[in-house]
Amino acid sequence: MNTFPKAERLCSRRVIEKLYAEGHRCRVYPYSVQWIDAQSEVACQVMTVAPKRRFRHAVDRNRIKRLTRECYRTRKQPLIDALGSQGRSIAVALVYIGAEMPEYHKLGQRMDKVIATLIEANS
RNA sequence: AGCGCCGGCUAUCCUAUCGCCCGCCGCCAAGCCGGUGGGAGGAAAGUCCGGGCAGCGCGAGCCACCAUGCUUCCUAACGGGAAGGCACCGGCGCGGCAACAAACCGGUGACAGCAAGCGCCACAGAGAACAUACCGCCUUCGGGCAAGGGUGAAAACGCGGGGUAAGAGCCCACGACGCGUCCUGGUGACAGGCGCGAUGGCAAGCCUCAUGGGCUGAAAGACCAUGUAUACCGGCAUUUAAGGACUGGCUCGUCCGUUGCCGGGGGGUAGGUUGAUAGAGGCCGUCGGCGACGGCGGCCCUAGAUUGAUGAUAGGACACGACAGAACCCGGCUUACAGGCUGGCGCUAUUU
RNA sequence: GGUCGUUUGGCCGAGGGGCUAGGCACAGGUCUGCAAAACCUGCUACUCCGGUUCAAAUCCGGAAGCGACCU
Numbered sequence A: 001m002n003t004f005p006k007a008e009r010l011c012s013r014r015v016i017e018k019l020y021a022e023g024h025r026c027r028v029y030p031y032s033v034q035w036i037d038a039q040s041e042v043a044c045q046v047m048t049v050a051p052k053r054r055f056r057h058a059v060d061r062n063r064i065k066r067l068t069r070e071c072y073r074t075r076k077q078p079l080i081d082a083l084g085s086q087g088r089s090i091a092v093a094l095v096y097i098g099a100e101m102p103e104y105h106k107l108g109q110r111m112d113k114v115i116a117t118l119i120e121a122n123s
Numbered sequence B: 001a002g003c004g005c006c007g008g009c010u011a012u013c014c015u016a017u018c019g020c021c022c023g024c025c026g027c028c029a030a031g032c033c034g035g036u037g038g039g040a041g042g043a044a045a046g047u048c049c050g051g052g053c054a055g056c057g058c059g060a061g062c063c064a065c066c067a068u069g070c071u072u073c074c075u076a077a078c079g080g081g082a083a084g085g086c087a088c089c090g091g092c093g094c095g096g097c098a099a100c101a102a103a104c105c106g107g108u109g110a111c112a113g114c115a116a117g118c119g120c121c122a123c124a125g126a127g128a129a130c131a132u133a134c135c136g137c138c139u140u141c142g143g144g145c146a147a148g149g150g151u152g153a154a155a156a157c158g159c160g161g162g163g164u165a166a167g168a169g170c171c172c173a174c175g176a177c178g179c180g181u182c183c184u185g186g187u188g189a190c191a192g193g194c195g196c197g198a199u200g201g202c203a204a205g206c207c208u209c210a211u212g213g214g215c216u217g218a219a220a221g222a223c224c225a226u227g228u229a230u231a232c233c234g235g236c237a238u239u240u241a242a243g244g245a246c247u248g249g250c251u252c253g254u255c256c257g258u259u260g261c262c263g264g265g266g267g268g269u270a271g272g273u274u275g276a277u278a279g280a281g282g283c284c285g286u287c288g289g290c291g292a293c294g295g296c297g298g299c300c301c302u303a304g305a306u307u308g309a310u311g312a313u314a315g316g317a318c319a320c321g322a323c324a325g326a327a328c329c330c331g332g333c334u335u336a337c338a339g340g341c342u343g344g345c346g347c348u349a350u351u352u
Numbered sequence C: 001g002g003u004c005g006u007u008u009g010g011c012c013g014a015g016g017g018g019c020u021a022g023g024c025a026c027a028g029g030u031c032u033g034c035a036a037a038a039c040c041u042g043c044u045a046c047u048c049c050g051g052u053u054c055a056a057a058u059c060c061g062g063a064a065g066c067g068a069c070c071u
Helices: A013-022 A058-075 A077-086 A104-121
Strands: A024-028 A031-037 A044-049 A090-096
Touching (some): A013 A031, A031 A104, A058 A090, A058 A104, A077 A104, A090 A104
Parallel strands (some): A044 A090
């Protein structure tokens, strides 16, 4: 099942600060992807970010994060399997850096690229 | 039916699949899980006001600072609301050639006080506030005057008469304006009258008067577990007077006091729980009130996250979907907003 | 979530009721064989909407933009 429960979301303030300070970063437009090795019970913890500077209204930021979560939820399984086979776990931040409101199907294609990049970087 | 003005309500819907948050039930308990129910707004926004709630040793007086500003009422409170007064604007309109009163209808108004004091009023102009004299008027040639011209946003209250050499609230009538232990009506603002009196404007200039205000703000605060100080408390020894605290300042009053040792005590940081969702709550009926609103009775429970929940896909309907997403809560204000429904008033045209 | 500040030509920046300084930049001219420098001239502004006032960049109310602080 393509679920996205609370355990797979990145919630720890301490891990987030460490991620921003020491994490790897690469750009897969329209995202800036940051990740770091972590010790958790699930293979991958993810947080979504939409910057207030670019998107003034809370409605727009909410929509970007919802679409991002939905795309990740439906495409995450290859990444989970790859990490699981190595016994590793990572923490990831998906920061939306595009200038315009995304469209679901196009965003899905980019998310495939993000997943592929993460698998390659952690194999 | 059309146009204009002023309000009120509403804010796409349905089906299937995959997901998110919370409550309850089941599995011995918990979690995964299974079942079941609930899940953003009229502005959730801006943070412009008011209050609840919480913390900060206490109190009194004066000053400073801030806010409000026609009256009465509503309210927990308000800078909000209701009704009324006054002013201005618009409409209508008897009559009238027309302009346009009164009354009526609607809208708008930071609407206390420059006859308490100070300050400011560019340019132009004689003069902008203890005034002044260019043209002008009068003259006994010493001078007197401010009506008329001209300047300006504004010119020493307006207009008519008396008066005078010419003039002037110098005097009078009418009118504008301010005041009154005054009279009448009204709870009152105010209106009408009587009497007295002054005369430019500006208080969203300083200010005066009246009323109100302690400060901070859920990132407040409380608790648990981990963990252990330099906070804090008590005792003993030492010091005796400077100093400090009381939330912007001063005064009064009150309190604390320097260092060392001993004992008690349990801070920061990271995590969790709580604060935190049933309330000045909503709806209906009824009674009181012009109304805002209040009393009584009945019914209802309606998000509660904590990196922060409502989305995606497919199909269908039509008016083709605006502004926009809770973060302690409530009452207002302001701002944004496609469409739909609806109430009142005015005018125009047609029909009956 | 809460608390503040700021907005004046292309850029920096003064002015706090009476025709909006100054500097840099830009354009034209003088000078020069050409340019630089210097000198002269010009151009482009008070974030927006209302209100107070005779008069508003300035005072008052509202909106918008930009920025800062508190964990």
